[in-house]
Amino acid sequence: MxxxxxxxxxxxxxxxxxxxxxxxxxxxxxxxxxxxxxxxxxxxxxxxxxxxxxxxxxxxxxxxxxxxxxxxxxxxxxxxxxxxxxxxxxxxxxxxxxxxxxxxxxxxxxxxxxxxxxxxxxxxxxxxxxxxxLRLPPKDLSVNRCRSTRSKTFRIHTVGTDCNCGKKVAALEINRSLKNRGVRSEFIATGQTGILISGKGIAMDRVIADFISGAAERLVVENEAFDFLVIEGQGSLVHPLYSGVTLGMLHGFAPQALILCHQYGRTIMRGTADTPMPSLKTMIDLYERISAPVFPARVLGVALNLMTLTDDRQALDEIKRVEDQLQLPATDVIRFGADKLAEAALKFYQRGETHSTC
Amino acid sequence: MxxxxxxxxxxxxxxxxxxxxxxxxxxxxxxxxxxxxxxxxxxxxxxxxxxxxxxxxxxxxxxxxxxxxxxxxxxxxxxxxxxxxxxxxxxxxxxxxxxxxxxxxxxxxxxxxxxxxxxxxxxxxxxxxxxxxLRLPPKDLSVNRCRSTRSKTFRIHTVGTDCNCGKKVAALEINRSLKNRGVRSEFIATGQTGILISGKGIAMDRVIADFISGAAERLVVENEAFDFLVIEGQGSLVHPLYSGVTLGMLHGFAPQALILCHQYGRTIMRGTADTPMPSLKTMIDLYERISAPVFPARVLGVALNLMTLTDDRQALDEIKRVEDQLQLPATDVIRFGADKLAEAALKFYQRGETHSTC
Structure with missing residues (x-):
């Protein structure tokens, strides 16, 4: 760099x-x-x-x-x-x-x-x-060898309802909150800006399609010295431009925990003319269902991007509405920090619900 | 070529x-x-x-x-x-x-x-x-512009429970059956062997990850002179090595009809040590759920690869078992041809169930 x-x-x-x-x-x-x-x-x-x-x-x-x-x-x-x-x-x-x-x-x-x-x-x-x-990938990538599923790291992956909705910032802030608690945690960059900020990572959207999951696996294997990895997500599972990258990453990283990131007010997927945004419930259901056959992941919380709500009271109301609806912790990490989400991950980890029988 | x-x-x-x-x-x-x-x-x-x-x-x-x-x-x-x-x-x-x-x-x-x-x-x-x-992709690919969802072609996509289970052969045989009925149908190759056989196509697993759906869209746009496209699938939606390619293609091609391909007897995903094969019902559910937010696709039938069953009677029994279980037509396209699946697609097309409100 x-x-x-x-x-x-x-x-x-x-x-x-x-x-x-x-x-x-x-x-x-x-x-x-x-x-x-x-x-x-x-x-x-x-x-x-x-x-x-x-x-x-x-x-x-x-x-x-x-x-x-x-x-x-x-x-x-x-x-x-x-x-x-x-x-x-x-x-x-x-x-x-x-x-x-x-x-x-x-x-x-x-x-x-x-x-x-x-x-x-x-x-x-x-x-x-x-x-x-920043986007140039390593030359020696290969297909996934499924080593993430056997890794002892606890992997938190920020995933989105859409592209460009705050997945990188959520991951950076959760990582910061975990480190503040003394957890040996590392931010894992998967896009050009994350690589620019952290000085390492792989721009997943640039690798050869067959090697998406293999590139994700490599980032886990290279960072096994850490106890927690907070992995930046890309795109969205149902985004018609980028969903392949999103799913390849999900199966390659094989995270135990997901944080769903969503920008308040979006009704149409960014970069499309008319692809409607599914509900948060639908997105949570899809992410968990499609993870399960490879390695079960649980959505533990929601990172709401509320930058269009200038009033803090309105922001808090929206957070409460989402929490009540989903029965999951939610926050705006830029405005209120990511402690709530980091704590949810720590609790999940400490309860030992992290190892699947898969 | x-x-x-x-x-x-x-x-x-x-x-x-x-x-x-x-x-x-x-x-x-x-x-x-x-x-x-x-x-x-x-x-x-x-x-x-x-x-x-x-x-x-x-x-x-x-x-x-x-x-x-x-x-x-x-x-x-x-x-x-x-x-x-x-x-x-x-x-x-x-x-x-x-x-x-x-x-x-x-x-x-x-x-x-x-x-x-x-x-x-x-x-x-x-x-x-x-x-x-054969795997070298065109140099000028880009992200998806969602033109498939507005295309008048009827798109049948063979998708799999696993990699290497008969998706290419199923697509070739369905295309052959449609052409025999006078339908203006074309086989769309998405892998090196299909390209070798048909003389055109794009090896989807070799493109830059961001451009999977865009490459799929290009194959639709380039073949809009045909009424039906029978599109070879790659990998599987839950295969830990290749799922990104599979989903990027699904959203890029935006097919109306899916044919699920499955090799009889597989219990572990090929190329993995221990990733279990989900049931056919689970796979159908996943393919339809993950298509819906972009463009709803319906699974119309099952192409069973029964090459390990040497006895025709056993093969017919297995076909009947799957048909009864799923209430969908099934066949072994190599042994018995693909007429049943082509007919299911034609009926679906003629009933006009092909245009979504999405």
Whole structure:
């Protein structure tokens, strides 16, 4: 990872899309690595503040161009947008080349692998900078060998009703809460932003389809020194774009515990025209049913993303409504922390309900 | 595809594994393209007959080496084995190089992409032969755009309780039966052997995980000139190695009709040590439940692979038992043809139960 030797000072490219949903990599980085953020780059929003537009990154200015960011001390250009399909928008080529010429490293989570692009590769060579593709998977992946089901780690997996609803943040916050309690717990990144934040992991949506579960298994095996793993989820079991990744991960990680993540107010699956969002009850039922034949997982709680409810009282009412309906603990981890969910997992673990007869 | 201009005359490499389960590419090729098969290559079984060991390919001799096959007229080496993980066994390198030096084309369905291997690439160049990697996906795939759900094609998808249980053969036979009835139907290949047989398709297990459903959608859109598509399934919804591929395909193809394929006698999922096979009822329930939120699919019948029951009477008894239990038509498509399943699909189509309100 870049920045492990010298401090990354990033300008985050969110051109034209400085909003929490498309700019989720930017928002995640600003939330968990604020000391490494110099500026956001969005020529349409220059002069404003990141916190104002993204809800995180207060004090990080938005600048109009790469040169300004460079003058502010940026040594790295971070692509802060995650477009569906992950392809590089053509107008960004010039911005990336300009950053390279200014001797800035480049970090990208796109499906377009920048380090394999001949023009970028040559420019990086000429200017002595490094291009890091967060989504590039290890080359030696294979099919699942079902070792997760025999692992002694306690595996908590954040799964979603939809893509882009808070699974990464829920996992990071549950992991933080467990560590605060002295539990030997580790966050397991499965997407580009999680890898950027934690410095390791595999972008599961980029691996060869046959190897999804095998890649998940590898992350368990590599982290068996920890007692608890809190594993970032991807997509949703019923999302028509990404469900394959979600299910391959579920069977590869073989978690004992699931935390269902849901963004309040969504009625249509993100990225679709008209695929309706099933109820939370339906989603819990589906996740548990489809886990059972491989390794039974129990949904232990709900992480509600309530960012559209600005009033705390309304947020608490919604949390109570969901708790009453499902008889499970629920919370908004950004607003109220993840202690409730971490405690539910610890209780489940301590009751010893974690080993299946499967 | 090789052989579209000149006739392929293949020696099929099944070295050490001339048995219907590992040699499923060989068996599929011998069943559907027997006129293109010159010999099998298995030094341990040389002198025997393919039909004797594989149940198909009667009259195709087994030879000990590439040179003998060449003398018999082979102009192509076909890798006939599909090992889990799809990696090239090291001892096969020499056999492949020998074939190339004898000016034979090479066709492979492995995950190891032979045309990108420097030694093979150079040898092929030197000797003027073509290496075809059946599993290599198109380069311009993307995420699903949910166009299948709006397509006017009637989509029948063969899905499995397990991998390697007869989904390809069921799809080929249902397609054949529909065409015999004058239906404008097309077989859609989703794996290397189906592509080898039909000359087109995408090996779904090789695409980038994020693009599974998008690749499935593309196959629907490219074949909208047909009224019926009979789509080969892959893996199983609860197979711990391959479930991601299965679900991504299900949501990408968005079929109206499913045919559940099951090999009689399996109690443990193939390729696992101890993952038990769920009941047919459980599998039908899971496939229908997980389809519903994207596009509701109905299981219309069961394709039973009864190859381990040598007695026809026993086979018929087992078919009747399954039909009584599930109240669905069942058959062994290899022994008794697929007319029953094709008729069930036609009836369902004609009753107009095919358009959802989803």
């Amino acid at each position: 870049p920045g492990s030797d010298t401090l990354r000072r990033c300008v985050i490219l969110t051109e034209g899309q400085t909003h929490p949903t498309p700019a989720k990599t930017a928002a995640g980085f600003l939330r968990y690595c604020p000391e490494q953020a110099v500026a956001l780059l969005d020529s349409q929003q220059a002069g404003r503040d990141s916190g104002e537009l993204l809800g995180v990154g207060h004090g990080v200015p938005i600048v109009a161009d790469v040169a300004t960011a460079h003058r502010l001390g940026a040594n790295t250009l971070l692509i802060g947008i995650t477009p569906a399909g992950g392809q590089l928008p053509q107008p960004w080529r010039a911005l990336i080349l300009q950053a390279i010429r200014l001797k800035m490293d480049v970090i990208s989570g796109l499906h377009t692998i920048l380090s394999e692009d001949e023009e970028f590769r040559q420019a990086a060579l000429d200017h002595g900078v490094r291009i890091t593709d | 090789p052989g579209s201009d000149t006739l392929r005359r293949c020696v099929i490499l099944t070295e050490g594994q001339t048995h219907p389960t590992p040699a499923k590419t060989a068996a599929g090729f011998l069943r559907y393209c027997p006129e293109q098969a010159v010999a099998l290559l298995d030094s341990q079984q040389a002198g025997r007959d393919s039909g004797e060991l594989l149940g198909v390919g009667h009259g195709v001799p087994i030879v000990a080496d590439v040179a003998t096959a060449h003398r018999l007229g082979a102009n192509t080496l076909l890798i006939g084995i599909t090992p889990a993980g799809g990696q090239l066994p090291q001892p096969w390198r020499a056999l492949i190089l020998q074939a190339i030096r004898l000016k034979m084309d090479v066709i492979s369905g492995l995950h190891t992409i032979l045309s990108e291997d420097e030694e093979f690439r150079q040898a092929a160049l030197d000797h003027g032969v073509r290496i075809t990697d």
